[in-house]
Amino acid sequence: MSTVFDFAAIEACLVEAALDPTRWDEAMERAAKATGSFGALLFDVQGHLPMLPRTRSVARAFDAYVSGGWIERDERFRLVPFLRARGVATDEDLLTSDEVARHPYFQEFLAPCGLRWCALVKIAAGDTFWSLSLQRSVEQGPFSPRELQHLVAFSHRAGSVAALATMLGLARAEAALDAFSASGMAAVMIGKDGTVLAMNGVAESLQARGLIVKGRHLATTDKGATERLNRALQTLLRDQSSVTSAPPVALPRPQGAPLIAYPVRLPHVSYNSLAPCQVIIILVDPDMQRQPPEFHLQTTFHLTGAEARLASMMLTGEPLESVAHRCRISYQTARNELKAVFAKTGTHRQAELVSLLTRLLPKLSDGRPHDETPI
Known part of the structure; x- marks a missing residue:
């Protein structure tokens, strides 16, 4: 394989995607082409959520990845320590050829999709930690040592993209909270792990009227209602379809009618698994x-x-x-x-x-x- 990678083209496309989240899949197409890869995906290492930017070439493999439950037992997440330390990691950092030949992840999942070789590239800044997963087919062969050196260099310069995308993602979510405030509605920003990132002033005022935030999670005095809210959040977080809302959940409180929570995904805020805000919960106080x-x-x-x-x-x-x-x-x-x-x-x-x-x-x-x- 060629060792001349067009990193400038990749970086430019990633920046464009940070500015316009509708272009993340396009950025993956550019990354795959520029590195001579069969396909590319961009993972958030700290959250195993399914709405990942990816190339069209890996669509069938990705469907199998989610439907077969491999997303919850992805062998390559064991490479994170190598990725964090060096900026690039491959399967060979962890497994021998004999182990790969016997491992279900490679033989039951990747092999039927025609895939085998992979290079993970760290794109990180602050608390944001992504992995650009460059996939090669069995026929294409592995990335060479020289190619991996080039990818390490790219990892060093790509961190600014993660910082930019995170900053803009938070700005979009905060603008949405302000918009809800303007209409007098309480709204809470929920991150990829289901925790509260922020809430607008209207939502903050509900804390004096029975809204509970416990351990950075919305909660209620009713354990069953809290569990129903958490299930509704997980439904939205783990759904890769066009579903944008979950059924409302009543949150009982010591006095007055229950608060009503409406979890929603706003396309311009929760555009994919990289977005810092994954769900916005709209809260309605029937008494008010x-x-x-x-x-x-x-x-x-x-x-x-x-x-x-x-x-x-x-x-x-x-x-x-x-x-x-x-x-x-x-x-x-x-x-x-x-x-x-x-x-x-x-x-x-x-x-x-x-x-x-x-x-x-x-x-x-x-x-x-x-x-x-x-x-």
Whole structure:
């Protein structure tokens, strides 16, 4: 294999991806091409999450990696000490040829995908520790000692990319928290390990009204509710599909109605497993909520404007035909919008939707003006 790597092209593409997270897969394509590799992936060493930037060439192998559970028992994570110390690591740092020939990871997972050789390249800065995984096929052969030396040099200069991407990722998440603050909504930033990274001022004020943060985790006095919230977070963290929200979770507190937690993934904030913020939890205090505008429904459930309008009108209990007429849309359009509302709110029938929104927006249809306090 050639030992002339176009590191300038790789670095430029990584910087572009840090600025525009939609380009991470493109950066992996450039890295694979520039290093003569079959494919490339970028892992966060400190979090085994599945939404990894990767080349199209490893799509089949990656599906097997996740569906076969190899992501939880990846033999190459044992190379992390070598990677941390030297900047580059290969399987040969850990295993002999005979061991590779007998090891299930190589024979049951990699071999059927036509893969064998790998070079891991450290891209790290501060607490951010990534591994650029360059994959070569059986036919391509291993990286030469000279190629590995070049990759070590690249590792030294690539750390700035990790720092830039982390800084911008946090900035995007903080901007989202500010946006929720502007609409009067409590929001909590959750990291890749499920811990609280930050919360906006509205969420902080809820700590005086029963919100608990214990060991950097959101919690409640009800153990079952805390477990349900943690399961909802893990569902989002470990799902590599287009799912952007989990069903709401009620968080009981000593006084008042339970807080309602809505875990969501915002595409521009939680763009892949490299993003420092993986989930944002929107918190609603039913005791404080008063006839919010449809914008709140849009923000909480990721509804479109039309879907939010339909959802709010469904609270009257009218049949869908009547709501469609009032919205001046066809019945079929209304059905399609209602299906989208069900999917995004985790409900399945109109009665469930009305029950959920009534708990969330208890004064939405009681006829009081927005700022009137009940006697």
